[in-house]
Amino acid sequence: MNYVEAVGKTREEAVEKALKELGAKLEDVTIDVEEQKSKGLFGFLAKKEVRVKVTLKEAEKASDDLEDFSFASKGFSLDEDTREDIKVSKETEIDENSKETAKKFLEDIFSTLAIDASIDISEKDGCLCISVEGDDASRLIGRRGESLDSLQMLLGLAVNRDRDKYVKVLLDIENYRAKREESLIKYANKMARQAAKQRRVIKLEPMNPYERRIIHSALQSDRYVKTYSEGKDPYRKIVIEPKYK
Numbered sequence: 001m002n003y004v005e006a007v008g009k010t011r012e013e014a015v016e017k018a019l020k021e022l023g024a025k026l027e028d029v030t031i032d033v034e035e036q037k038s039k040g041l042f043g044f045l046a047k048k049e050v051r052v053k054v055t056l057k058e059a060e061k062a063s064d065d066l067e068d069f070s071f072a073s074k075g076f077s078l079d080e081d082t083r084e085d086i087k088v089s090k091e092t093e094i095d096e097n098s099k100e101t102a103k104k105f106l107e108d109i110f111s112t113l114a115i116d117a118s119i120d121i122s123e124k125d126g127c128l129c130i131s132v133e134g135d136d137a138s139r140l141i142g143r144r145g146e147s148l149d150s151l152q153m154l155l156g157l158a159v160n161r162d163r164d165k166y167v168k169v170l171l172d173i174e175n176y177r178a179k180r181e182e183s184l185i186k187y188a189n190k191m192a193r194q195a196a197k198q199r200r201v202i203k204l205e206p207m208n209p210y211e212r213r214i215i216h217s218a219l220q221s222d223r224y225v226k227t228y229s230e231g232k233d234p235y236r237k238i239v240i241e242p243k244y245k
Contacts, residue, residue, distance in 0.1 A: 003055040005166040011050045017164070018054035029054045049157065051166060094123050094167055098159050102130055102169065105158045109151075115139065127168040128159060137173050145180060148173055149208060181214050188218040188240075195240045196224035202240045206231070212238055 004021045008014030015031055022029070032053040099121050106119055117134025132140075141148045152171040160166050172178075195202045204215070212229055215238050219227050225240050 003053055005051060005053050007049055007051045007160055007163065007166065009049060011052065014050050014052040015054060018052060022054060022056065024054075024056060029056055049161060051160070093165075094126075094128055098128060098163065098167060101161075102128060102155060102159050105155055106130070106132065109140075110137075113139070127170050129170045130155070130172070131175075132171070132173045134174075138176075141173050141176050145176060148176060149210070180211070184211055184214045185218045188215045191240055192219050192222055192225045196242050196244075199242050199245050201242070203230075204238045204240070206235045206237045209233070209236075212236070 004018040006014045006017040006021070008017055011033060015026075019026065019029065032055075033050060102121060103119055109115075110117055115134065115136040117132050117137040120131045120133070122129045122131075140151055142150075148171065152169060155171055156169040159169050191202050191204065207215070216227050216229075219225060219240070224244065225242055227238055227240055229236055229238055231237055
């Protein structure tokens with residue numbers, strides 16, 4: 001095991017849990033604080049919680065070296081957005097309690113907002129996948145899916161509140177994510193053709209990490225352009241650069 005994700009009431013508690021599971025010392029690891037929330041919502045998340053990712057330093061270096069070698073040998077540029085997408089994830093056991101927590105969390109929100117919608121919960125590759133259908137449910141998607149992303153984050157925190165091992169939660173409403181992905185791929189190809197034809201760099205509007213990964217993936221094997229990201233969230237954006245100027 002190269003890394004462990006753990007949740008605690010404080011950063012120190014979360015790190016201590018991770019170190020114990022790894023069997024490592026503090027000086028042997030790197031620590032990333034991934035989420036920290038203290039808000040309460042419909043009876044959930046009332047307590048402050050911190051989620052951390054603790055990685056063994058030697059394993060991290062070996063992983064980086066392997067990724068750099070593998071992609072360089074194929075002529076690919078490895079952007080940090082695509083790094084996150086290609087990591088091998090181990091399946092996490094999802095219990096019925098986690099599913100019930102997710103369902104209850106969404107039902108409380110739907111009841112408060114007078115939304116009539118159905119909830120379908122399934123498991124895929126160790127992730128808890130939740131699909132919502134209903135005429136009124138689209139109100140929760142928001143501009144470019146921003147409300148949907150926020151709701152997914154809160155749902156993930158609710159599900160993981162009492163879990164030792166973090167489980168990824170994927171929320172979709174009215175099949176929005178598939179439609180958005182299709183739209184982004186078309187947009188990426190259009191901008192790539194424009195950049196190659198005009199032989200100039202094109203910077204796209206800021207996107208969240210999920211959408212940036214879709215763009216990177218769509219253009220990863222393009223013969224005429226390469227992509228990378230610049231800036232910091234929430235203003236981080238993709239740059240499409242022609243290979244031949």
